[in-house]
Amino acid sequence: MKIVVCVKQIQNPEIPPVQFRVDEEKKAVIPVSGLSPVLSPYDEQAVEAALRIRDAAGEGSDIEITVVTIAPAGARAGIKAALALGADNAVLLSEPTFDGSGGYVTARNLAETIRAIGDVDLILTGRQAADWDAGVVGLGIAEILDIPAITFACDVQVTDGVVTVQRVLEDGIETVEADLPALVTISNELGKVRYASMRETMRAAKKPIRDWSPEDIGLDEAQVGFKAVRHVLERLYIPINDIECEYIEGDTAAEMAASLARRLREAELV
Amino acid sequence: MTENINGVLVFVEMVDNQPVELGLEMLGLARRISDSHGGTVTAVVFGTNLEGVGDNLIAYGADQVLINDNVIFDNFHAEAWLPDLSKIVAEVAPAIVLIGHSLSGTDLAPRLAFRLDIDVATGCESIEIVNGRPHMTRSCFGGLAREVVTFNKTPAVATIRSKTQQALTPMMERAGEFKFVSSILDLNSLRSRVIKREREKTVGVKLESAKIVISGGLGLGGPEGFNTLNEIAELVDGAVGASRAACDLDWCPRSYQVGLTGRTVAPELYLAVGISGASHHMAGCGNAKTIVSINSDPAAAIFKSSRFGIVGNCQEVMPALVEEIKKLKA
Numbered sequence: 103m104k105i106v107v108c109v110k111q112i113q114n115p116e117i118p119p120v121q122f123r124v125d126e127e128k129k130a131v132i133p134v135s136g137l138s139p140v141l142s143p144y145d146e147q148a149v150e151a152a153l154r155i156r157d158a159a160g161e162g163s164d165i166e167i168t169v170v171t172i173a174p175a176g177a178r179a180g181i182k183a184a185l186a187l188g189a190d191n192a193v194l195l196s197e198p199t200f201d202g203s204g205g206y207v208t209a210r211n212l213a214e215t216i217r218a219i220g221d222v223d224l225i226l227t228g229r230q231a232a233d234w235d236a237g238v239v240g241l242g243i244a245e246i247l248d249i250p251a252i253t254f255a256c257d258v259q260v261t262d263g264v265v266t267v268q269r270v271l272e273d274g275i276e277t278v279e280a281d282l283p284a285l286v287t288i289s290n291e292l293g294k295v296r297y298a299s300m301r302e303t304m305r306a307a308k309k310p311i312r313d314w315s316p317e318d319i320g321l322d323e324a325q326v327g328f329k330a331v332r333h334v335l336e337r338l339y340i341p342i343n344d345i346e347c348e349y350i351e352g353d354t355a356a357e358m359a360a361s362l363a364r365r366l367r368e369a370e371l372v
Numbered sequence: 373m374t375e376n377i378n379g380v381l382v383f384v385e386m387v388d389n390q391p392v393e394l395g396l397e398m399l400g401l402a403r404r405i406s407d408s409h410g411g412t413v414t415a416v417v418f419g420t421n422l423e424g425v426g427d428n429l430i431a432y433g434a435d436q437v438l439i440n441d442n443v444i445f446d447n448f449h450a451e452a453w454l455p456d457l458s459k460i461v462a463e464v465a466p467a468i469v470l471i472g473h474s475l476s477g478t479d480l481a482p483r484l485a486f487r488l489d490i491d492v493a494t495g496c497e498s499i500e501i502v503n504g505r506p507h508m509t510r511s512c513f514g515g516l517a518r519e520v521v522t523f524n525k526t527p528a529v530a531t532i533r534s535k536t537q538q539a540l541t542p543m544m545e546r547a548g549e550f551k552f553v554s555s556i557l558d559l560n561s562l563r564s565r566v567i568k569r570e571r572e573k574t575v576g577v578k579l580e581s582a583k584i585v586i587s588g589g590l591g592l593g594g595p596e597g598f599n600t601l602n603e604i605a606e607l608v609d610g611a612v613g614a615s616r617a618a619c620d621l622d623w624c625p626r627s628y629q630v631g632l633t634g635r636t637v638a639p640e641l642y643l644a645v646g647i648s649g650a651s652h653h654m655a656g657c658g659n660a661k662t663i664v665s666i667n668s669d670p671a672a673a674i675f676k677s678s679r680f681g682i683v684g685n686c687q688e689v690m691p692a693l694v695e696e697i698k699k700l701k702a
């Protein structure tokens with residue numbers, strides 16, 4: 103069975119807000135210098151979901167896990183990280199507009215990449231990439247490939263050509279199944295991901311990475327690059343927040359609590 | 373000069389045969405757009421036992437309500453909803469399609485966009501029409517930035533964050549019409565099946581509609597910390613929320629999560645207890661009228677969004693606050 107996990111490498115989404123800056127002129131994020139890219143957290147969990155499926159299948163299973171990323175040429179941090187976690191091999195598609203071009207082009211190109219890999223049974227993506235927070239690429243790939251998609255998974259299992267997914271609802275959990283091939287998007291409720299072991303990290307260096315360009319998978323100019331883009335980024339900015347906090351003083355917790363309760367009452371909040 | 377646009381279609385989610393608040397909020401937005409840029413407001417509802425919903429949605433701003441009444445639509449299942457919704461959107465051909473940024477909405481909207489070969493902006497906070505083009509503002513980078521996007525193909529699909537729009541005051545005398553549409557869904561075409569649904573019962577006030585939300589984070593020190601939050605919630609008729617970190621540790625139900633991928637709330641009062649104030653969390657509560665925080669770290673980011681703050685140990689302050697509020701309520 104072939105599993106493809108789509109992963110994106112991004113700037114660490116948990117940097118202190120003061121470090122996060124944008125260039126409004128260029129409508130782009132100014133990368134924090136000296137910070138190495140990380141796997142988008144949900145994508146890391148998507149890799150984990152694939153590994154759990156392979157673990158459940160046991161030793162000697164025929165499950166092959168391929169990670170696929172669209173990133174600038176040479177950007178290998180994301181796939182290296184995924185290979186170190188235990189994926190078997192990787193495809194890097196380098197494409198000039200990959201970022202900030204909206205999910206439309208990315209989904210198209212990932213779908214074509216997956217077609218080119220061939221005979222893929224299960225595709226896993228993150229519920230959303232933790233940079234633009236869009237959450238469209240996974241469902242886009244499924245629509246383009248015309249396969250069923252199940253979103254927001256917290257558990258994924260495969261038996262006899264059927265994927266069974268527990269998915270998160272606002273007020274509970276739902277179990278949904280689909281025949282393979284299918285696509286599943288992974289939510290943080292999947293839980294902790296394993297650490298990259300020393301052994302896997304060493305092995306990762308020898309795992310095959312296919313470097314593809316759009317031409318390699320038969321994409322023409324109209325499908326990649328800025329011609330294909332549907333979405334125009336008009337503006338990118340950091341909202342200002344100008345609230346003055348009034349600190350409630352007091353020598354003891356009880357005094358502070360009393361003083362806060364009084365303030366809340368004065369403000370007619372309680 | 374403002375150019376006219378071709379109307380707005382609003383997909384209104386139903387819960388227990390009632391339109392969700394976010395649906396009414398989106399109708400308010402659609403009405404405001406149509407009032408200044410022309411075009412009609414079409415509301416679309418899927419479900420069963422939808423008597424009265426037509427008049428209700430007209431009162432909230434719809435010119436036209438399309439009702440798809442079918443037992444299949446009793447529970448949300450994106451794949452089953454898509455064929456009908458795609459057909460309706462293609463027929464109505466609006467300039468903008470609004471869908472709630474709920475878990476169902478975010479499951480549905482990108483599918484719709486790709487099926488109709490159009491584009492989607494998720495988690496929008498506002499839409500302005502500039503030179504006849506919808507400019508959609510959405511939060512990105514975990515809430516740290518905002519982007520404004522436009523598309524060069526119509527309709528534009530946008531999912532709208534809860535509590536970012538104002539519902540209109542309903543006017544029963546508003547004119548409009550509603551009609552029932554028939555489903556084209558072929559059940560045999562479905563490739564995914566819902567096997568089981570387990571829902572938690574909400575006790576007390578719903579998070580989104582609560583005027584007061586009391587949320588706890590890791591500073592609570594453990595699941596017992598939520599007891600005092602529950603006590604206060606009960607006293608003031610509020611609801612309890614949490615940071616994702618607290619949910620991840622199972623200190624409280626998952627459904628308490630406020631933030632980027634959790635609930636969006638905008639209460640009069642948001643009391644953040646032992647929460648650091650990461651942008652991902654603030655994405656779900658930044659629109660609260662007044663934020664009050666209790667945190668032992670004077671440098672905690674949460675104070676930057678707070679009107680009132682206590683620098684202190686919440687495990688001591690909270691029990692004292694329960695007593696004080698009891699006194700106020702006595």
Ligand SMILES: Cc1cc2nc3c(=O)[nH]c(=O)nc-3n(C[C@H](O)[C@H](O)[C@H](O)COP(=O)(O)OP(=O)(O)OC[C@H]3O[C@@H](n4cnc5c(N)ncnc54)[C@H](O)[C@@H]3O)c2cc1C
Nearest residue numbers: 589590591615616617631632633646648652653668669686
């Ligand atoms: C892609 C992505 C999406 C995310 N989505 C969400 C989301 O939807 N919602 C969400 O909440 N988070 C989300 N997060 C996580 C978010 O970034 C933070 O990690 C999380 O909100 C932190 O939770 P916390 O404030 O409870 O914990 P911490 O950050 O650990 O903060 C605990 C706070 O408690 C204070 N404290 C400690 N002890 C005490 C005490 N005794 N009394 C008072 N204060 C005390 C500390 O000073 C600290 O400020 C997301 C992260 C990512 C990367």
Ligand SMILES: Nc1ncnc2c1ncn2[C@@H]1O[C@H](COP(=O)(O)O)[C@@H](O)[C@H]1O
Nearest residue numbers: 108109172227228230231236237238239
């Ligand atoms: N450039 C990319 N390369 C590989 N996978 C991606 C890329 N962009 C998005 N994805 C996948 O699609 C998911 C949703 O992304 P998005 O729609 O951008 O939020 C991510 O979690 C990834 O799994």
